[in-house]
Amino acid sequence: MPDGTAIGREALRDVPAREVRQAIRDGRWRGTTHDMARGFVQANLAILPESHALDFLRFCLRNPKPCPLLDVTDTGNPEPARAAPGADLRTDLSRYVVYRHGKKAAEVSDLRDLWRPDHVGFVMGCSLSFDAALAEDGIDPAELRRGQQGAQARIPVYTSSVDCVPAGPFRGPLVVSLKPVPRHLADRVRQVTERYPLAHGGPVHVGDPAAIGVDPSRAEWTEACAIGPDEVPMFWACGVTPQAIALAAGIPEMITHATGHMFVTDLTLEDIRR
Amino acid sequence: MPDGTAIGREALRDVPAREVRQAIRDGRWRGTTHDMARGFVQANLAILPESHALDFLRFCLRNPKPCPLLDVTDTGNPEPARAAPGADLRTDLSRYVVYRHGKKAAEVSDLRDLWRPDHVGFVMGCSLSFDAALAEDGIDPAELRRGQQGAQARIPVYTSSVDCVPAGPFRGPLVVSLKPVPRHLADRVRQVTERYPLAHGGPVHVGDPAAIGVDPSRAEWTEACAIGPDEVPMFWACGVTPQAIALAAGIPEMITHATGHMFVTDLTLEDIRR
Numbered sequence: 235m236p237d238g239t240a241i242g243r244e245a246l247r248d249v250p251a252r253e254v255r256q257a258i259r260d261g262r263w264r265g266t267t268h269d270m271a272r273g274f275v276q277a278n279l280a281i282l283p284e285s286h287a288l289d290f291l292r293f294c295l296r297n298p299k300p301c302p303l304l305d306v307t308d309t310g311n312p313e314p315a316r317a318a319p320g321a322d323l324r325t326d327l328s329r330y331v332v333y334r335h336g337k338k339a340a341e342v343s344d345l346r347d348l349w350r351p352d353h354v355g356f357v358m359g360c361s362l363s364f365d366a367a368l369a370e371d372g373i374d375p376a377e378l379r380r381g382q383q384g385a386q387a388r389i390p391v392y393t394s395s396v397d398c399v400p401a402g403p404f405r406g407p408l409v410v411s412l413k414p415v416p417r418h419l420a421d422r423v424r425q426v427t428e429r430y431p432l433a434h435g436g437p438v439h440v441g442d443p444a445a446i447g448v449d450p451s452r453a454e455w456t457e458a459c460a461i462g463p464d465e466v467p468m469f470w471a472c473g474v475t476p477q478a479i480a481l482a483a484g485i486p487e488m489i490t491h492a493t494g495h496m497f498v499t500d501l502t503l504e505d506i507r508r
Numbered sequence: 509m510p511d512g513t514a515i516g517r518e519a520l521r522d523v524p525a526r527e528v529r530q531a532i533r534d535g536r537w538r539g540t541t542h543d544m545a546r547g548f549v550q551a552n553l554a555i556l557p558e559s560h561a562l563d564f565l566r567f568c569l570r571n572p573k574p575c576p577l578l579d580v581t582d583t584g585n586p587e588p589a590r591a592a593p594g595a596d597l598r599t600d601l602s603r604y605v606v607y608r609h610g611k612k613a614a615e616v617s618d619l620r621d622l623w624r625p626d627h628v629g630f631v632m633g634c635s636l637s638f639d640a641a642l643a644e645d646g647i648d649p650a651e652l653r654r655g656q657q658g659a660q661a662r663i664p665v666y667t668s669s670v671d672c673v674p675a676g677p678f679r680g681p682l683v684v685s686l687k688p689v690p691r692h693l694a695d696r697v698r699q700v701t702e703r704y705p706l707a708h709g710g711p712v713h714v715g716d717p718a719a720i721g722v723d724p725s726r727a728e729w730t731e732a733c734a735i736g737p738d739e740v741p742m743f744w745a746c747g748v749t750p751q752a753i754a755l756a757a758g759i760p761e762m763i764t765h766a767t768g769h770m771f772v773t774d775l776t777l778e779d780i781r782r
Contacts, residue, residue: 288562288628292580296590306566308675316570316673354562399590401582508782 246270251318251498255326264328264343266494272366275433275506276496277304277317278358278473279327280480281345281489284309287354289402293476294356296399300408300475302359302432304499304506310351317499323355324348329492336484341492348489357497359506360473361389361411363433366503371426378413378423389413391455391472395447396438398475403483409475410438412450414465423468432506439469520544525592525772529600538602538617540768546640549707549780550770551578551591552632552747553601554754555619555763558583561628563676567750568630570673574682574749576633576706578773578780584625591773597629598622603766610758615766622763631771633780634747635663635685637707640777645700652687652697663687665729665746669721670712672749677757683749684712686724688739697742706780713743 251274294301305317324345365375428436525548568575579591598619639649702710
């Protein structure tokens with residue numbers, strides 16, 4: 235690299251989480267966090283003004299499958315001390331999206347200028363831990379990606395007809411991710427994911443997509459998804475849910491990670507296994 | 509009974525939780541809830557003004573063993589809709605204690621006149637589920653009460669030297685309950701309680717009481733406790749912790765259940781088992 239500081243994805247694959255955060259903080263890594271600091275739990279981020287924090291927290295507690303809380307910061311303090319002591323939510327993610335009044339207002343690479351004393355950070359489990367947990371159990375995650383293009387292909391995501399439990403202005407449908415799972419693996423995949431409630435837990439629905447208002451042949455958040463004759467459609471609560479619901483609520487401001495640019499915590503799969 | 513409406517404890521022993529709440533709401537039962545609606549989870553109650561609710565919620569999330577959250581109400585709404593749909597926190601407990609600026613200000617039998625639009629109710633798991641879980645596993649809870657006087661004897665409770673993780677004004681030591689467990693039962697008791705994280709979960713300490721700053725021979729919250737030669741002292745996080753900490757913080761107002769007068773939820777042991 236020209237400036238001699240940037241590093242490649244491979245160099246960050248098997249390092250402790252804090253090294254990934256440091257590389258991002260130093261501007262040496264600006265990409266997604268896929269396949270980095272393997273074994274550590276990656277997380278969704280939401281930052282809200284304190285005026286909406288209590289209701290958002292209630293929303294998370296009432297809807298633990300889409301919003302599994304790993305940490306909540308003190309007001310104005312960007313350190314998520316339980317999930318990653320010493321981390322800084324303003325600088326340790328490689329890309330952020332700023333939403334204002336329900337619309338995307340900006341995409342930025344740090345929050346040094348945007349963080350305010352009334353901001354509260356929410357760190358929530360994400361399904362990246364899913365693949366790692368399956369792999370640890372001897373199931374090749376690639377086998378669940380048939381029909382999709384490459385390891386980086388986005389998991390199909392749909393808005394379901396299932397309503398979340400509301401809290402204040404936060405209300406609306408559950409967003410779900412879909413994996414067509416080979417029939418002989420369905421039980422094991424269910425069992426493995428049930429052991430990780432902080433990574434969305436077990437499936438919210440298995441079988442007929444129409445039962446939860448989903449048509450997999452229709453592209454919505456991501457591409458359409460074909461389900462083979464020997465595959466079972468399995469649906470999990472998706473971490474996009476709180477973001478979609480906060481946007482629909484049209485609250486004045488919400489800052490999140492950009493898709494794929496997750497917050498890499500110090501928690502391990504072992505830490506969140508039940 | 510003179511007015512023909514009051515009922516005995518036996519009549520409420522094996523009824524659904526809502527019948528106990530109704531009897532209390534109707535004034536037909538004013539006693540403790542020990543041994544009532546067996547199989548249903550009983551809970552600690554804390555009511556705080558919204559101004560302190562976000563910090564208290566953070567405190568609970570950071571200290572899940574002493575403060576296992578079962579439900580949080582909407583501001584001003586006395587219905588804990590997840591733990592007991594249709595219940596009313598103003599009327600469905602048989603006795604409440606009102607604390608103001610860290611001091612006990614009143615003890616009342618309902619909150620009809622005291623509930624305000626800015627009140628938030630917190631429903632937290634309690635260790636009464638402990639005995640039921642042990643009994644279900646074939647361990648006679650009475651066997652863990654040797655040295656204490658009768659089934660109604662209060663479990664010994666001590667302030668430990670372990671600090672809780674603070675949140676805003678809420679900070680201070682963990683309060684623990686102590687059970688001297690016959691050595692041959694210690695592992696099983698640990699395993700059973702670990703399956704109920706929403707009833708304080710597994711022990712926070714096993715063995716030498718001095719290691720967590722406790723002297724069992726000293727009466728503190730309750731009576732002193734003798735530990736026999738074939739017994740292991742086992743300590744669990746106690747639901748008195750959040751109350752003790754809120755009082756120490758001297759916040760303007762906090763309302764709780766009175767000792768033994770718990771909130772009887774619709775949740776079953778099965779619902780909170782992991």
